[in-house]
Amino acid sequence: MNKITGTLRRDEAELKRLLPAEDVLTFPFRGQDGREFLLVFADPVTDKELLGEQVIRPLGDYGGGMSAKEVAECLTSPEIKQLSRVSDLAAEILAGNPVLLWEGADAGLACGTKKVFARAVAEPPTDVTVKGPREGFVEDVKINCALVRKRLKTCELRLHTVQIGRRSKTAVTVCYLDGISDMAVVKQVKRILRRIDIDVLPDSSYLIHFLSPKPHSLVKRVGTTEKPDIFCAKIAEGRVGILADGSPIALTVPYLLAEDFQSAEDYFVPAARATFTRLLRLFALLTAIYLPAFYIAAQLYKLQLFPVKLLLTIMGSIQGIPLSPSLEMLLVLLVLEVLNEASIRMPKYVGMALSVVGALVLGETAVRAGFVSTPAIIIIAFSGIGLYAVPNLIEATSVVRLLMLLVAGSTGPYGIILFTAFLLCFLCRCESFGTSVLAPFSPLIARDLKDSLVKYELSALGMRPRALNSKNKRRMAP
Amino acid sequence: MKELSARQLYFYFLCIAPVGKLILMPAQLVSGAKNDLLFPALLHMLLSAGAVFCVMLAARAEKPLPELLSAAFGRIGAAAILFLFAAFFLFAAVFPLTEQMLLVQSVYYDTLPSILSFLPFFLFSAYFCARPFAENGRIFDLLAPLSALGFLGLMVLAVPSADFSALLPAGAAGGNGFLLAACESALWFFDPALLLLFAGRFRYRSGMAWKTAAFSLLGSAAVLFFLAVFYGIFSDLALRQTFAFAKVSKYFSAITVLGRIDYLFLCLLTLVMAFYAALPLQACCACLHGGTNGKLPRPAAACAVNAAALALLLLTRFRYAALQEWLMHKLFWIFPLFGVLLPALTLLLRRPRRAR
Numbered sequence: 011m012n013k014i015t016g017t018l019r020r021d022e023a024e025l026k027r028l029l030p031a032e033d034v035l036t037f038p039f040r041g042q043d044g045r046e047f048l049l050v051f052a053d054p055v056t057d058k059e060l061l062g063e064q065v066i067r068p069l070g071d072y073g074g075g076m077s078a079k080e081v082a083e084c085l086t087s088p089e090i091k092q093l094s095r096v097s098d099l100a101a102e103i104l105a106g107n108p109v110l111l112w113e114g115a116d117a118g119l120a121c122g123t124k125k126v127f128a129r130a131v132a133e134p135p136t137d138v139t140v141k142g143p144r145e146g147f148v149e150d151v152k153i154n155c156a157l158v159r160k161r162l163k164t165c166e167l168r169l170h171t172v173q174i175g176r177r178s179k180t181a182v183t184v185c186y187l188d189g190i191s192d193m194a195v196v197k198q199v200k201r202i203l204r205r206i207d208i209d210v211l212p213d214s215s216y217l218i219h220f221l222s223p224k225p226h227s228l229v230k231r232v233g234t235t236e237k238p239d240i241f242c243a244k245i246a247e248g249r250v251g252i253l254a255d256g257s258p259i260a261l262t263v264p265y266l267l268a269e270d271f272q273s274a275e276d277y278f279v280p281a282a283r284a285t286f287t288r289l290l291r292l293f294a295l296l297t298a299i300y301l302p303a304f305y306i307a308a309q310l311y312k313l314q315l316f317p318v319k320l321l322l323t324i325m326g327s328i329q330g331i332p333l334s335p336s337l338e339m340l341l342v343l344l345v346l347e348v349l350n351e352a353s354i355r356m357p358k359y360v361g362m363a364l365s366v367v368g369a370l371v372l373g374e375t376a377v378r379a380g381f382v383s384t385p386a387i388i389i390i391a392f393s394g395i396g397l398y399a400v401p402n403l404i405e406a407t408s409v410v411r412l413l414m415l416l417v418a419g420s421t422g423p424y425g426i427i428l429f430t431a432f433l434l435c436f437l438c439r440c441e442s443f444g445t446s447v448l449a450p451f452s453p454l455i456a457r458d459l460k461d462s463l464v465k466y467e468l469s470a471l472g473m474r475p476r477a478l479n480s481k482n483k484r485r486m487a488p
Numbered sequence: 489m490k491e492l493s494a495r496q497l498y499f500y501f502l503c504i505a506p507v508g509k510l511i512l513m514p515a516q517l518v519s520g521a522k523n524d525l526l527f528p529a530l531l532h533m534l535l536s537a538g539a540v541f542c543v544m545l546a547a548r549a550e551k552p553l554p555e556l557l558s559a560a561f562g563r564i565g566a567a568a569i570l571f572l573f574a575a576f577f578l579f580a581a582v583f584p585l586t587e588q589m590l591l592v593q594s595v596y597y598d599t600l601p602s603i604l605s606f607l608p609f610f611l612f613s614a615y616f617c618a619r620p621f622a623e624n625g626r627i628f629d630l631l632a633p634l635s636a637l638g639f640l641g642l643m644v645l646a647v648p649s650a651d652f653s654a655l656l657p658a659g660a661a662g663g664n665g666f667l668l669a670a671c672e673s674a675l676w677f678f679d680p681a682l683l684l685l686f687a688g689r690f691r692y693r694s695g696m697a698w699k700t701a702a703f704s705l706l707g708s709a710a711v712l713f714f715l716a717v718f719y720g721i722f723s724d725l726a727l728r729q730t731f732a733f734a735k736v737s738k739y740f741s742a743i744t745v746l747g748r749i750d751y752l753f754l755c756l757l758t759l760v761m762a763f764y765a766a767l768p769l770q771a772c773c774a775c776l777h778g779g780t781n782g783k784l785p786r787p788a789a790a791c792a793v794n795a796a797a798l799a800l801l802l803l804t805r806f807r808y809a810a811l812q813e814w815l816m817h818k819l820f821w822i823f824p825l826f827g828v829l830l831p832a833l834t835l836l837l838r839r840p841r842r843a844r
Contacts, residue, residue, distance in 0.1 A: 314748055417608075421605050422605060424596045425605070428609060431612055431759055432615060434631075434759075451630060452629040452630045453625065
């Protein structure tokens with residue numbers, strides 16, 4: 011029953027039965043010799059102007075044969091699909107591709123005249139660069155693919171699209187360079203995507219849960235970017251990229267932790283400057299995590315860690331504070347997290363007021379009232395800023411900082427050391443598609459160190475990262 | 489992940505194994521050998537390097553220890569030997585744990601903290617022990633630069649205060665002093681036994697045996713240098729300077745202005761020490777796992793071994809002096825036997841055919 015019958019009324023009725031929604035419209039019209047055609051389309055997602063130009067107008071003058079092939083040849087739309095199952099035709103209609111039927115048709119024709127709702131390509135707000143390209147991905151997978159294709163004009167670029175989501179039917183495109191990407195990773199990605207059985211796929215972040223072997227883990231296993239230039243560079247290194255319709259965030263695998271310490275700009279400035287910035291990011295991150303913890307541990311367990319003059323200043327500040335150092339620090343940290351969360355979600359025009367309330371009212375008044383000490387505010391403020399030096403790791407690092415704080419308060423400096431040992435041990439086990447996330451530091455890959463925390467001149471980066479197991483090792487002539 | 493590389497083994501002997509010998513061993517050597525403290529240490533180091541060479545040659549078969557032993561002594565014989573080694577590793581772990589606990593309590597806390605401050609070590613150790621032995625390679629890759637940075641940092645701060653002429657005249661302690669110090673320091677040298685557990689977990693390449701022994705000697709050279717600096721700073725007072733590595737740097741002139749910046753390096757070395765102290769426990773787990781033919785799961789072995797180590801630590805924590813006396817004067821022979829001699833003898837084992 012699912013095949014089209016060739017009887018126009020019966021096929022129309024069947025489609026209507028499958029698609030009873032009121033936004034699915036039919037448009038009957040006749041050709042030159044009076045033959046009847048029927049267009050079925052989803053009104054909001056169909057570009058009717060294009061439909062008129064590429065389908066209705068050519069058929070108005072058509073007087074040739076009535077086989078699907080012959081009719082398709084008459085249409086001027088470059089995307090024509092010939093389908094004989096009514097359910098397939100219904101799926102195309104919902105995807106924005108109108109379906110053309112006629113009396114005696116052996117198959118229906120799905121015409122690619124989808125209306126594209128996409129904002130203009132603009133600089134992504136989460137990945138701003140001073141120097142370098144400013145284009146960012148948008149919510150339409152086709153435009154995103156075009157942005158990739160624009161940068162990788164090679165026949166080796168493979169785009170493999172699958173539909174995910176029983177109801178959303180979201181298009182997800184796997185991008186890789188044939189002959190460069192590790193095919194084992196490509197196959198694994200495709201296999202995982204094929205197996206996903208979900209109702210609706212609202213965003214590419216949902217895919218991360220499926221692509222990670224341990225979705226609950228704090229350490230991410232999938233890289234993300236909003237910039238096509240970074241995405242293409244990663245693909246060219248041998249990674250596999252994933253684009254999902256409706257999401258401006260592209261995913262890349264395998265993921266290495268060192269990626270998040272790099273920025274696009276590192277490649278547009280002198281190598282020495284890039285190295286300095288990367289080391290600065292590492293320093294900022296480590297300080298952000300360890301400074302509050304060591305401050306508490308020193309206050310509670312080992313005052314000798316402070317130089318004498320600093321110790322006297324701190325003692326002067328914390329005198330009369332009713333809370334214990336750990337509680338005080340936790341409280342300030344909690345306030346910072348709340349302010350952070352609120353300032354992200356709050357409408358822009360209230361943002362300024364929030365800053366004033368946060369900085370002046372809460373911060374200064376709390377210090378004056380003697381609830382919290384000035385060093386605690388300074389340390390947490392620096393820590394808050396430091397974590398954002400590596401924004402892509404913020405989800406994990408903010409939790410680690412909190413845990414480190416709890417450990418420092420309860421077991422002191424040795425607790426911090428042990429917790430670090432535990433973290434190292436844990437990180438050594440984490441793999442993303444067969445590659446250690448700590449590569450090229452563990453396992454040590456000397457060649458890949460040239461573009462890790464340090465950055466060599468471009469001339470020294472002739473080889474692709476060994477950690478990614480690319481088939482084609484050389485990317486630049488010596 | 490399943491295999492170690494040669495580099496990771498070299499890192500272990502160069503940067504990680506020496507760190508475990510910097511806490512109480514220097515003062516202990518001084519108690520027997522005085523200014524000749526380098527000689528008994530050198531003896532142990534040469535013996536260890538020789539045993540490392542032999543173990544590496546035995547590892548050419550690329551078979552793990554249980555299989556090597558099974559081929560030579562049968563399954564039951566192999567299990568018995570593995571259980572014996574498990575007991576040795578547990579026994580060998582007690583002293584490093586005790587010294588680390590004392591170090592932590594004395595260096596990282598102003599007032600003597602409760603034993604609870606050290607107990608989290610066993611949580612970490614249980615997690616570490618539950619991992620397969622071969623996975624340590626990646627950890628060695630990470631720890632090696634941290635250890636090198638910590639050691640070099642401390643040495644930079646310490647060397648200006650050292651008067652190396654304090655080591656002269658050589659041989660003043662005499663043969664008895666040398667022997668006493670050699671016996672008393674034996675319990676810090678059992679790395680070849682740990683190396684046994686790495687057998688079969690790396691691809692043997694030509695020349696690996698002598699290279700590993702050479703890296704072991706290089707690591708030992710670092711320890712000897714540390715001992716020389718230590719004695720150069722404290723001279724006759726060195727005997728009372730327990731937790732040597734935490735004390736050598738505190739006379740650096742800038743510390744009064746900058747605060748204890750040496751703690752940064754101490755923390756790095758303590759981090760490496762935490763792994764080093766957990767290694768014998770992990771080796772014990774590996775022996776139990778291998779001895780039971782894998783029937784005792786690693787997590788269960790890890791919990792049992794760490795519970796046993798904790799119990800031993802709690803039992804001996806108020807009897808540290810007695811434990812030291814007992815280990816150094818009565819049972820010191822166990823360490824050269826299990827830690828050096830028996831591992832070296834694995835070279836004589838009938839080797840199973842190499843699988844390629």
